[in-house]
Amino acid sequence: MAVVDSNGLIADGWARLADDAPVPKGGSVVVSFARLKNEHNSLFSAATKVGVDIPSDVNLGELEPFLPRLGVIVVRFATMRDGRVFSVGRLLRERYGYAADMRAVGPFIPDQAQFLLRCGFTSFEVDDSYPVESFKRSARAYSVWYQRATDRAASVAELRQGALDGSKS
Amino acid sequence: MYIYDKFDHTITRERVAEFSQQVARRLTGELSEDQFRPLRLMNGLYLQLHAYMLRVAIPYGTLSSKQLHMLADIAKKYDRDYAHFTTRQNLQYNWIKLDQVPDLLADLASVEMHANQTSGNCIRNVTADQFAGVAGDEVEDPRIISEIIRQWSTFHPEFLYLPRKFKIAVTGAPKDRAAIQFHDIGLQIVRNDAGEVGYAVYVGGGMGRTPIVGPLIRGFVPKAQILSYLEAILRVYNRYGRRDNIYKARIKILVRETGQAEFTRQVEEEWPLIRDTGVDIPAGEEARIRAFFAPPAYETIAEPVVAFVEAKKKYPAFDRWVSTNVHPHKVKGYGAVTISLKPIGGIPGDASSTQMHAIADLADTYSLSEVRVTHVQNLVLPNVKQADLFAVWQRLGEIGFADANIGLVTDIIACPGLDYCALANARSIPVSQRISERFADLDRQHTVGPLQIKISGCINACGHHHAGHIGILGVDKAGVEFYQITLGGAGDEKASVGTLLGPGFPGDQITDAVERVVNTYLELRSSPTETFIEAYRRVGAAPFKESLYGRR
Amino acid sequence: MAQAKEEMKILTANRLRNGETVYYTAAGEWSPYVSQAKVAATPEDIDALTKIGAAAYAANLVVDVNVIDITPGGDVKPSHIREIIRASGPTVRSDLNKPAAPSQRS
Ligand code: SF4
Numbered sequence: 001m002a003v004v005d006s007n008g009l010i011a012d013g014w015a016r017l018a019d020d021a022p023v024p025k026g027g028s029v030v031v032s033f034a035r036l037k038n039e040h041n042s043l044f045s046a047a048t049k050v051g052v053d054i055p056s057d058v059n060l061g062e063l064e065p066f067l068p069r070l071g072v073i074v075v076r077f078a079t080m081r082d083g084r085v086f087s088v089g090r091l092l093r094e095r096y097g098y099a100a101d102m103r104a105v106g107p108f109i110p111d112q113a114q115f116l117l118r119c120g121f122t123s124f125e126v127d128d129s130y131p132v133e134s135f136k137r138s139a140r141a142y143s144v145w146y147q148r149a150t151d152r153a154a155s156v157a158e159l160r161q162g163a164l165d166g167s168k169s
Numbered sequence: 170m171y172i173y174d175k176f177d178h179t180i181t182r183e184r185v186a187e188f189s190q191q192v193a194r195r196l197t198g199e200l201s202e203d204q205f206r207p208l209r210l211m212n213g214l215y216l217q218l219h220a221y222m223l224r225v226a227i228p229y230g231t232l233s234s235k236q237l238h239m240l241a242d243i244a245k246k247y248d249r250d251y252a253h254f255t256t257r258q259n260l261q262y263n264w265i266k267l268d269q270v271p272d273l274l275a276d277l278a279s280v281e282m283h284a285n286q287t288s289g290n291c292i293r294n295v296t297a298d299q300f301a302g303v304a305g306d307e308v309e310d311p312r313i314i315s316e317i318i319r320q321w322s323t324f325h326p327e328f329l330y331l332p333r334k335f336k337i338a339v340t341g342a343p344k345d346r347a348a349i350q351f352h353d354i355g356l357q358i359v360r361n362d363a364g365e366v367g368y369a370v371y372v373g374g375g376m377g378r379t380p381i382v383g384p385l386i387r388g389f390v391p392k393a394q395i396l397s398y399l400e401a402i403l404r405v406y407n408r409y410g411r412r413d414n415i416y417k418a419r420i421k422i423l424v425r426e427t428g429q430a431e432f433t434r435q436v437e438e439e440w441p442l443i444r445d446t447g448v449d450i451p452a453g454e455e456a457r458i459r460a461f462f463a464p465p466a467y468e469t470i471a472e473p474v475v476a477f478v479e480a481k482k483k484y485p486a487f488d489r490w491v492s493t494n495v496h497p498h499k500v501k502g503y504g505a506v507t508i509s510l511k512p513i514g515g516i517p518g519d520a521s522s523t524q525m526h527a528i529a530d531l532a533d534t535y536s537l538s539e540v541r542v543t544h545v546q547n548l549v550l551p552n553v554k555q556a557d558l559f560a561v562w563q564r565l566g567e568i569g570f571a572d573a574n575i576g577l578v579t580d581i582i583a584c585p586g587l588d589y590c591a592l593a594n595a596r597s598i599p600v601s602q603r604i605s606e607r608f609a610d611l612d613r614q615h616t617v618g619p620l621q622i623k624i625s626g627c628i629n630a631c632g633h634h635h636a637g638h639i640g641i642l643g644v645d646k647a648g649v650e651f652y653q654i655t656l657g658g659a660g661d662e663k664a665s666v667g668t669l670l671g672p673g674f675p676g677d678q679i680t681d682a683v684e685r686v687v688n689t690y691l692e693l694r695s696s697p698t699e700t701f702i703e704a705y706r707r708v709g710a711a712p713f714k715e716s717l718y719g720r721r
Numbered sequence: 722m723a724q725a726k727e728e729m730k731i732l733t734a735n736r737l738r739n740g741e742t743v744y745y746t747a748a749g750e751w752s753p754y755v756s757q758a759k760v761a762a763t764p765e766d767i768d769a770l771t772k773i774g775a776a777a778y779a780a781n782l783v784v785d786v787n788v789i790d791i792t793p794g795g796d797v798k799p800s801h802i803r804e805i806i807r808a809s810g811p812t813v814r815s816d817l818n819k820p821a822a823p824s825q826r827s
Contacts, residue, residue, distance in 0.1 A: 083330030118326035588811035
């Protein structure tokens with residue numbers, strides 16, 4: 001298991017905690033959403049940093065109360081075609097104002113990298129055999145975009161109008 | 170026509186580069202077939218029975234003559250010298266080699282074309298009225314919003330992995346020539362009481378296994394806010410559309426299972442939250458795109474055009490062709506010519522590279538270099554001077570595309586069916602050929618009048634059989650091709666789904682069955698001006714059932 | 722006649738690189754011609770074909786791999802109409818059809 005961002009491998013301090021494993025004193029742990037809901041008091045007081053692993057059909061309203069205290073949200077692809085992940089990413093960032101690390105995990109392919117980045121994902125959990133070079137290239141496949149997304153990059157329409165306004169002034 | 174600027178060129182070029190390396194990674198095995206399939210589909214590339222098939226996008230059915238020349242060149246260079254125009258205003262090549270696709274895409278890009286999102290579970294190529302900009306009855310040219318939607322939907326980061334494919338159609342006129350109520354989203358350009366232009370939004374129509382006429386969910390969305398409204402619909406669908414069952418994954422099922430009122434509520438709840446996030450394009454951008462669709466420099470021509478009137482008198486065959494194949498133009502002295510790609514006994518929608526070049530030449534000489542593709546698999550020369558119609562007709566005769574059958578019984582839609590398609594149950598093309606031959610007599614076709622026959626080779630309904638006045642569906646009955654007949658479908662502003670008449674017919678009996686249906690109509694119509702669909706709506710299915718299956 | 726009741730099968734696929742419809746031959750190659758297909762008539766041989774197909778798919782040589790029925794007796798002829806059309810080409814374009822066997826000259 002490795003963790004990457006758009007530039008390649010990164011160090012990762014998060015440890016996954018099984019639902020029946022005791023909470024360590026200190027350290028950074030990622031727990032299931034069920035455990036977060038049941039044990040949030042003890043979790044937040046014991047561990048230094050807490051993250052949660054959520055499925056893509058999560059009820060975001062249920063997650064909302066915990067957001068300010070989470071250090072990572074791991075969003076899980078059910079299959080590589082699980083497009084809900086992209087909406088969940090955008091909503092967490094744009095609607096709920098979640099600002100810490102947001103990580104994709106599951107059978108996504110390198111070719112989805114740039115779209116995930118545009119929807120607010122910041123890190124990616126992959127197998128050790130993952131084609132990281134392809135992932136990095138895909139993260140840069142496009143230099144401009146037709147539409148706005150979470151990354152707030154100006155859309156082509158905005159660039160055009162900026163260019164037009166500029167030429168007028 | 171829309172013309173690419175540097176941004177469009179950059180994105181198209183980057184797309185070719187991206188797909189080229191995806192192909193390379195597939196060939197080395199870095200990408201498995203399961204991983205590559207969604208990627209190639211998103212680029213319009215299917216594996217069919219005999220080879221790969223590439224579906225090229227013709228956004229809202231508008232082509233320049235230069236583009237059509239290139240499509241013909243590609244047919245010769247990479248395929249077997251012909252191509253197929255589809256019911257979604259696209260073009261398909263049937264004999265494509267995977268390792269040549271990158272070069273082909275680069276050739277397409279050189280004329281501002283691509284194959285983006287012509288398949289896959291994403292927002293597909295948007296379709297529109299083929300008479301956009303030339304029809305007298307339109308509120309506004311639908312190509313403007315169609316181009317805006319094309320750009321917004323291209324590589325939309327959130328909506329490339331939807332539960333299922335997603336089709337948007339636009340009509341600019343109350344007369345719906347784009348079958349909008351059979352689309353996931355149908356937009357009709359309307360004016361509100363204050364005289365402002367906006368959109369009526371229909372959601373959840375579709376064909377396939379569960380044909381549904383899409384309901385209206387909002388009567389008016391202001392023009393400047395349509396993208397945020399679309400984004401709200403797509404987001405609700407992307408989050409809640411079913412992903413557990415491919416046959417229940419279209420938005421029509423979500424709308425039905427959620428309930429139209431509740432679905433609409435969810436969209437209306439999402440919309441204001443999206444509206445201010447920069448989704449909607451700046452006003453200047455709408456104006457920029459609009460400028461590309463400004464009317465071309467038409468000449469001032471007085472009607473009647475004497476030479477045209479004389480030619481009609483002198484050549485009855487020409488007169489008849491004008492009556493079926495020339496649509497009124499909003500500018501005096503012009504007409505919009507529909508070129509029938511349905512010669513008697515031919516393959517609906519197929520054209521050779523020679524024919525495509527000839528049509529592109531006609532467009533250059535007579536139609537301000539523009540060509541349209543219709544969802545009935547025909548082509549249109551939208552801007553022909555009436556004085557030139559005779560010359561156009563003659564030239565079309567030389568290339569075998571002068572049939573005066575638009576809207577008539579031999580103007581048949583047929584999907585590729587089992588002759589090409591990996592999903593097919595039965596062949597469609599030979600059925601259309603036999604029916605076309607049976608009704609070859611033009612006098613008889615004109616006696617029968619407007620009648621749309623639509624044939625699909627399986628329940629996916631690419632041949633729109635649900636919307637056919639007479640619909641034919643191919644099924645596999647223990648390894649033998651059978652054909653079911655539906656009646657009463659319509660894809661216009663009075664959209665309806667056809668009713669299944671009864672058990673299917675084997676291939677050697679389907680032509681007779683269709684002929685019996687047509688003869689029954691001729692016997693029961695109240696007058697020669699009562700069309701097939703009008704008569705069917707008046708009398709219902711019973712007399713037709715009886716003619717096919719006897720009294721029960 | 723007992724043999725006519727037996728299952729007879731061949732292995733078919735499309736080449737990954739160019740999409741061409743091909744058949745697995747007795748020589749261990751993939752041929753465009755159905756007549757050259759290796760015929761399996763015993764459960765063991767059919768099983769072997771299935772494995773060969775899976776291996777060729779895994780090796781990224783072919784896609785859409787299927788073991789299909791043929792009609793017993795005489796020339797190798799697929800049973801189902803879909804496969805008959807796949808073997809020879811679209812029935813509506815006889816000019817583009819492929820013969821069952823390579824021509825002598827090539
Ligand atoms: S309707 Fe079926 S047979 Fe016809 S093209 Fe569509 S998928 Fe293929």
